[in-house]
Amino acid sequence: MLARMAPVSPPAAFAGGDTIYAQEDAADFIYEVIEGMVRTARLGMDGRRIVHGFFVAGDIFGLEPNGAHSCSAETVCAARIASCERSQIERRAMADRAVATEFWSWLLKSAEQAGAHMCLLARATAVEKIAHFLLEMAERMSANRRFALPMSRYDIADYLGLSSETVSRAFTALRDRQLIATEGRSVTILKLEGLRRLDGLAA
Amino acid sequence: MLARMAPVSPPAAFAGGDTIYAQEDAADFIYEVIEGMVRTARLGMDGRRIVHGFFVAGDIFGLEPNGAHSCSAETVCAARIASCERSQIERRAMADRAVATEFWSWLLKSAEQAGAHMCLLARATAVEKIAHFLLEMAERMSANRRFALPMSRYDIADYLGLSSETVSRAFTALRDRQLIATEGRSVTILKLEGLRRLDGLAA
């Protein structure tokens, strides 16, 4: 929660597909998703896109080491985004011990998540990646069984290092195994345990 | 440099292959490599290993969000390792603004590196991964053209999400293209530009 740490601007409203900042833009602000979803992505020289992460309500993004963003950030669907000057955060972190602690633990947690994602990218099969992805999304969107994925198959593919066709096939494979049901972009988890068994990466 | 930030213990000497800490151990210390090389790795339930990173002289490792290590850390070759209580670091960071800034920028930089590695894992071919790996190692071991890789092909494979055989084949492919020369585990870069062209992931 950014507001606990620094004064935030009133949330700005975006439509789906809007660009919040572009690769190489100056990284002077930090953002928090109030509602909706945001993705951060990087484009390689050869046009290959990598989606670094999806951010939902309560998530913070836009913090980067150098002066410039290494990723672009776009809304996946209509969203409201609060922002805060980076210098403000830094000043507050220096002055207020609680803010510093919160920020520090947040940084560590995102490093941890990046590590888990690296495991997934390095070693999991397509179906395992999708199973993990669905469990991750269900948890982050705090949905029990049924939830709507706002992002396209292309977004999922670029997040998991797959092609969109393979993402489709993995969905149908899970559906054929009766682990999930799908209806457009909304997913119902039928057998949580079955998905968990496929997500065998966590130690 | 850990010593600038907190009192460190005198460096401990390890042989190659020693375990510094194991997965699930309590994460009460932070470490700095003084000499040699360390790898951090995670084992999945099914035995698949993922090497999260290699650390050389000057690198810090062992900092994790929860109380327990999610990775194990082992020496790749004989090494000297300094350590420091985590609580000490935290106390110093609270008290000294310069320490806090240094630590913070260090955290952000490692997040950035993790992001770059995710791109590599997600989208690069085997030869591209090896090309990038060699450039990364040449830079981090501050070697100009010729350097010895202390880690095995298995370590490299688990770092890049490949099999050891594929790593071997990628090395011979690069050798056949006259981009590198190899002699056991030591590598000579013959055409830096050729390798850079393969490493087309950075934006």
Next chain:
DNA sequence: CGCTCGATTGATAGTGATCAATCCGAGTGG
């Protein structure tokens, strides 16, 4: 000397990318 481990190379199989066609829903303009 024989052992084991790591590296390399070959042969084969499997997984996912790519090319291609179809289908569907939403938006658009006649």
Next chain:
DNA sequence: CCACTCGGATTGATCACTATCAATCGAGCG
């Protein structure tokens, strides 16, 4: 209102890349 279009999703066919299985070779070591 309906034909039209367009992007996303799905499925099929084929191909490329890498994993896997297997054999060999060499170095280090008891």
